[in-house]
Amino acid sequence: MFKSIAKYLILSVILFLSIGCNEKNTPNSTTLTVKEEIKQKQKVEIKKEKPKKEIIKLDKIEIKKIKEPKAKTIKPKKEILTTTAILTATPKIKKEPAKISTKIISYPKQKLTRKSSIATKKTIKNFDFDIIKKGFKDNNTLLIVGGIQGDEPGGFMAASLIATHYTITKGSVWIVPNLNFYSIIKRSRGPYGDMNRKFANLSKNDPEYESIQRIKSYIKDKSVKLIVNLHDGSGYYRPKYEDKLHSPYRWGQCSIIDQENISTKKYSNLLDISNKVVSHVNKHLIKDEDIYHLHNTRTVEGDKEMEKTLTYYAINQGKAAFGNEASKNLPTHQRIYYHLVALEKYMNVMGIEYKRNFNLNDKVVKNIIDNDIAISLYNNKIKLPLSQIRNILKYFPVKKDGTIDFVPSNPLMSIVKKKNEYIIYYGNRRLARLKADYVALEKGQKLVKLNIDSKDKNIEFGSLITVKNDFKVYNTKDYRVNIIGFTNKTKKETDTLISYQKMQKKFSIDKTGSTYRIEFYKKKKFAGMILVKFAG
Numbered sequence: 063m064f065k066s067i068a069k070y071l072i073l074s075v076i077l078f079l080s081i082g083c084n085e086k087n088t089p090n091s092t093t094l095t096v097k098e099e100i101k102q103k104q105k106v107e108i109k110k111e112k113p114k115k116e117i118i119k120l121d122k123i124e125i126k127k128i129k130e131p132k133a134k135t136i137k138p139k140k141e142i143l144t145t146t147a148i149l150t151a152t153p154k155i156k157k158e159p160a161k162i163s164t165k166i167i168s169y170p171k172q173k174l175t176r177k178s179s180i181a182t183k184k185t186i187k188n189f190d191f192d193i194i195k196k197g198f199k200d201n202n203t204l205l206i207v208g209g210i211q212g213d214e215p216g217g218f219m220a221a222s223l224i225a226t227h228y229t230i231t232k233g234s235v236w237i238v239p240n241l242n243f244y245s246i247i248k249r250s251r252g253p254y255g256d257m258n259r260k261f262a263n264l265s266k267n268d269p270e271y272e273s274i275q276r277i278k279s280y281i282k283d284k285s286v287k288l289i290v291n292l293h294d295g296s297g298y299y300r301p302k303y304e305d306k307l308h309s310p311y312r313w314g315q316c317s318i319i320d321q322e323n324i325s326t327k328k329y330s331n332l333l334d335i336s337n338k339v340v341s342h343v344n345k346h347l348i349k350d351e352d353i354y355h356l357h358n359t360r361t362v363e364g365d366k367e368m369e370k371t372l373t374y375y376a377i378n379q380g381k382a383a384f385g386n387e388a389s390k391n392l393p394t395h396q397r398i399y400y401h402l403v404a405l406e407k408y409m410n411v412m413g414i415e416y417k418r419n420f421n422l423n424d425k426v427v428k429n430i431i432d433n434d435i436a437i438s439l440y441n442n443k444i445k446l447p448l449s450q451i452r453n454i455l456k457y458f459p460v461k462k463d464g465t466i467d468f469v470p471s472n473p474l475m476s477i478v479k480k481k482n483e484y485i486i487y488y489g490n491r492r493l494a495r496l497k498a499d500y501v502a503l504e505k506g507q508k509l510v511k512l513n514i515d516s517k518d519k520n521i522e523f524g525s526l527i528t529v530k531n532d533f534k535v536y537n538t539k540d541y542r543v544n545i546i547g548f549t550n551k552t553k554k555e556t557d558t559l560i561s562y563q564k565m566q567k568k569f570s571i572d573k574t575g576s577t578y579r580i581e582f583y584k585k586k587k588f589a590g591m592i593l594v595k596f597a598g
Contacts (some may be wrong), residue, residue, distance in 0.1 A: 169195040178466040178477035189243040197230030212245030216397025217292030249490040261375035296385040314389025320361035329382035342407040393430035442524035450572040460498040499547030504587035523590025532561040546579040562596040
């Protein structure tokens with residue numbers, strides 16, 4: 063019995079222990095496995111979930127992108143079309159302003175103002191040259207130079223007419239009509255040497271050094287593409303000798319180049335351009351003897367004298383440059399005519415368009431240079447027509463300090479003081495001498511009342527009025543009136559009708575005896591002048 067119980071107990075213990083161990087170990091191993099499985103499942107789920115989340119996010123983005131075009135399907139298309147239209151139009155807009163800008167950005171109108179001066183070596187700076195810009199700013203400018211030698215009026219007068227009587231409607235033209243103004247006044251080729259031989263090496267002590275540097279700066283300007291230097295030359299150039307007047311040693315009536323070609327983008331073929339000019343001029347000859355020829359000086363081949371010239375300097379700055387020669391054997395107005403015909407062809411070659419206010423023939427040119435000239439003094443207090451002006455005008459009002467401020471109608475005009483006289487020049491022509499009556503000037507500009515051919519009119523100082531029968535100056539407390547050339551017993555010059563017959567012809571300002579001065583004074587100060595011209 064005891065043995066049976068003992069066996070039972072031993073078996074129970076063994077069974078208990080075996081069951082206990084299994085409960086301790088199996089759950090542990092099972093638990094780890096489950097955790098690992100859970101972790102693995104979680105990892106798998108995480109791996110699976112992350113893509114899903116990313117896909118969801120992407121889907122959302124994609125949905126937004128898809129929804130946005132759907133919501134704005136038409137607008138983006140319109141925007142794209144509009145943008146395309148704008149882009150298509152943009153080149154035109156960019157190009158048009160460039161074209162429009164050249165038309166809109168025109169050169170401002172220039173007003174030449176000058177002062178009288180004595181003419182000596184010390185005052186040479188008072189006669190510096192003018193540069194007159196006409197047309198519209200662009201990079202295709204023609205530079206015309208006249209007056210490099212003062213004894214060649216055909217060249218400098220032609221340049222001045224381009225400045226005063228031409229309108230540039232397309233393109234850009236710069237004119238220097240009086241490069242060596244001092245030599246023009248002196249009627250000399252060059253008082254201090256030939257200026258056209260000063261473009262190589264020049265001492266800073268040369269009186270014309272500053273003028274040379276200044277014209278060089280215009281030649282080098284990036285806007286300038288072609289230069290024409292105007293000259294009057296002796297005789298008639300001919301490629302082959304005919305006689306002393308018509309030979310290769312003469313310079314008149316030719317288009318000059320220093321070489322056939324230069325390395326530039328524009329106007330590189332000098333020979334071709336020169337031939338075009340020659341051909342054009344020869345279609346407009348006054349007479350057969352005036353025929354133009356091309357003259358290639360071949361300066362580039364070693365002509366030391368011609369290497370010093372303005373045109374050769376220009377070529378070495380990469381600019382097309384030409385000389386244009388009219389014959390000194392021709393009268394001045396015919397030289398001017400040929401220069402203008404040639405210049406018009408150069409403008410044509412460059413695509414420059416112009417209008418002139420006259421018919422181009424030698425007779426019309428003569429009329430212009432003889433008659434279309436005037437001068438205004440002291441801020442328009444006095445205006446003098448110069449076409450028929452007398453050689454001497456006595457008792458002429460001049461500011462007390464001895465200077466005359468004036469505005470010329472032409473850039474070739476100057477007033478040179480010599481002792482008590484003031485000489486008016488037009489180019490190298492002496493037009494008149496003013497004998498000074500030194501006075502103080504009254505400031506301001508007022509109207510005065512006159513009766514002209516039975517009609518009352520308010521007239522400005524500086525006016526020229528035409529009278530058929532008679533005129534009368536009304537008395538005023540403001541001014542004392544002096545009618546130069548009129549006298550009567552009462553010595554009263556106002557409130558009196560004055561006809562042509564009552565005027566003394568020797569006191570007229572013109573050679574025809576038809577134009578007279580009415581001077582106005584406020585106390586002792588000169589206030590202004592009115593000119594009366596009898597047309598009857």
